[in-house]
Amino acid sequence: MIYSKKYTTLTRDELKEKVSQHMSDKRFQHVLRVEKKALELAKRYDVDLEKASIAALTHDYAKERPDEEMIGLIKSEGFDLDLINYGNAIWHGIVGSFLVKTELGINDEDILTAIELHTTGACEMSELAKVIYVADYVEEGRQFPVVVKARELANDNLDLAVSFETKHTLLYLINQQSRIYPKTLETYNQWVAQ
Template identity: 55%
Template sequence: MTDKLIYTQKIFTGSRELLIDKVSQALSAKRFEHVLRVEEMALQLAEKWHVDAELASIAALTHDYAKERSDEDFLREIEKKQLDRDLINWGNNIWHGVVGAEMVKDELGIAHEDILNAIRQHTTGATVMTKLSQILYMADYIEAGRDFPGVEEVRTLAFDDLAASVGWQTAHTLTFLLTQKVTIYPGTLLTYNTWSVDK
């Protein structure tokens, strides 16, 4: 599927191969292999849910672009872009999405807001998520390398009911975080209240 994908919409100035080269230089080999698996899953979900393949590919390839940056890089970016000051209190798990989107925009020249929002939301979700954001959120969670209790169930669900799979992931992630007794990012709680709770 990916071998035949040609970028035509001028979202990224260059080919998929050029984007892959830029992303691979920013990541370890292990992280980059994950990124390629996320792209493959995102493209499958995009086909199922009638989302543009180019948008899904670019969002997936860039979602972890900033994952291996230093804390200092993120803190500098928060200051430079005058982002929410509360972000300073969090760490890489939050920063690489919310703040990383700014690096994708500035360093890779990708300004498409749906893609940037998908990157911002791919670990925390959000109360409002486009189909693209839902796809990236799920593709990151259920890519072929993932192995955890229930992964086959939620993979199937993602192709049957995308919104329900977002709720499934959020509820299970929240349960895991609670068992770890770690501080939970408020945005994740808002995502849970929107997508996981029966109204």
């Protein structure tokens, strides 16, 4: 894919190189699989392919940053301090969006919001945000009991895929007795609860 320079001054290869410098090879392979799935879904649901590629390649940009760095950014950049209570599973989307903007110079709000919401979802999500949320969940390297059903839904109906993912993510968190970020509950109430 050749980028238009509309959303980033980087080429796709340059963006891949910058992203790969901030993560393990295992994580980077996941990122590439998410991009592949995001592009498939973007084609199916008429979402801008370049935006889907950029958001997918950068969605985990902050995933392997040290906790101290992330906590420091939460404090210094005016994020809600309650974020500190939820750990990297939540931080890496919200703070990661900020880092993609400041370090990579990507300013498109649709892309940044898709990165921010890729783990929590939201009541209101753009088609791009839904694509990244779902692609991250169903990429071909994922192996968990309901992933086949999730993939089927992703190919049939993006909104139903968002609902299914949200429900099963919440069930997983409850079974793990994990803290649940309030936006995840809001997403559940909007997309799943009747």
